[in-house]
Amino acid sequence: MLDARYSMRSHTAGSLNKATVGETVRLTGWVGKRRDHGGLIFLDLRDRSGIVQCTFDPDASGAAFVVAEQVRPEWVVMLDGVVRERPEGTLNPAMPTGEIEVIITAATVLNRSETPPFEIEAGIDTDELTRMKWRYLDIRRPEVAAALVLRDRVSQRFRKSLETRGFIEVETPILGRSTPEGARDFIVPSRMSPGKFYALPQSPQLFKQLLMVGGIERYYQIARCFRDEDLRADRQPEFTQIDIEMSFVEVNDILQMMEDVMREIMHEVGHDLPVPLPRMTWHDAMDRFGSDRPDTRFGLELVDLSGVFASSEFKVFAGALSSGGVIKAITATGAGDWSRSRIDALNQLAIDSGAKGLAWVAFTGDGEVKSPVSKFFSAEEMEALRLATGAKAGDLVCMVADARATANEVLGVLRLRLADELGIERTGFDTLWVVDFPMFKYDAGEDRWAANHHPFTLPFAEHEELVETDPGAVLSYAYDLVMNGLEIGGGTLRIHNPELQSRVLRRLGLEQDEITEKFGFLIEALSFGAPPHGGIALGLDRLVMLLAGSQSIRDVIAFPKTSSGADPMTQAPDVVSARQLKDVHLRVD
């Protein structure tokens, strides 16, 4: 809370209310709106705490009145005056300070201001580029400042909650080494080691594990992370993780700790989080929602129709089933009378998402059945389809016949689109765990197995031997925290056995000498009595974005970057001098 200590002011603007009526105050801040009535001037004074109306009456001070005539928006002023109740009929209930005003007796201009490129007030609709170019002006706007305050409260509460549970904050290096796997690294040339480079951390993953080997037992850090990948509304090249690691724990310990901490965070900012949170296996999430970060605030769940069409004459269905695939469906309640072009758009979305096409049956409001494929269905199959999907008149059944993973993913994309188009309202903070992720996923493009979370994830003990023989079947002690269909955190138990760690790295296609070269320090550390350990990292930006009700993490970052990774204010990135390049032994084309 901003207060008047250590400052030129006696009070903050937002602190004035009926209780301070009669007090003589000195305020400092920025000039907002000015309403000049000729013989009387109203001026909104804004500081971080809020806005208060200051009234300039020549009868109170002729000199102050002259100043008020001259000041313009965003000038910085110091105002002396007396708080008083507003006259009958001039109260402003829309303003927190709307019951009072300050009659100004002396006014000092501390600094002048150019006319700002956009108006400094809530609710403006200005291009983000303009706002970013003068971000310091944007930050003066109450809603931007409020987002930063919210972010501060969340991180402060995190610190407090973790500190009271015996965690200590430890800083880890920003200049680290590049390791294979994961995102593209931001790299930093080394002056003292010609031709060699540091990498900025994608996360403090290995260092926090080494802190566990170091016996710290409970660590956390509000850590900046860097990934040189393309941006999105919820992705910036640098972002902040609440990074946590614990020793001597099982999955349940970490999830319970996180739930307790999350409940305290949410409480801090005025929301209830009922714990324990629901837990859903990755397999169930994919099967029911077609996503590993399901938004469970609405239904439209996926239904398996493989049984219904087990002996289908329809070649597309029969073919999918005979090659080990499935027929799955989603019932769009209320879409039965959609136009053909609207359904065609869904079909295109399905194709773009990897399906060969969308088979659909529309049950129109007046009891008709429209479908390009129903002619291939028997009456019994049609009836079974109705039963299995629960489709009624006015509903649209969308079906995908494909490999299970493809069918799930396509319908998962479709499900979200349908929710949008059907106007399904999604409010609140829908929070759950998705657990038991597969250890590996097959990268068809590179024809190799990749880590699903990261290469340090502990596989299920009973699946260890499958690492070599059937990697796709290996499940792992990995978990994601999902809120409103967004991954806001994720973690794993870690491998603490050096042999197992080497086996996993080999599975990922690394040669032994490469493992020794790039991960030798880790394997060696594990060989010196590494405790069982695990942890989690929360995306602070995304969490605060959701809490702020924003659509973009740029809204909750003080100085964000554009989608091309540039900062329009400082013009970063920029060229450097020939001398700087020479120092770090680089030549640029």
Next chain:
RNA sequence: GGGGGUGUAGCUCAGUUGGUUAGAGCGCUGGCCUGUCAAGCCAGAGGUCGCGGGUUCGAGCCCCGUCACUCCCGCCA
């Protein structure tokens, strides 16, 4: 790397089939005004129509290229 959207006054936008001097609201400047809070009234200033090229008698509008912003796919352990 690919796809969609956007780019006209400081800001948000309109701009017809290609046709005279490119408009509006807000903001800004000046004037009037003692209870406004989106103050009001009057007057005024303000334009590289993102940039480059092309078609045309003539381009904000059509074509080609390019840049920027934004959303999405790829990518993001």
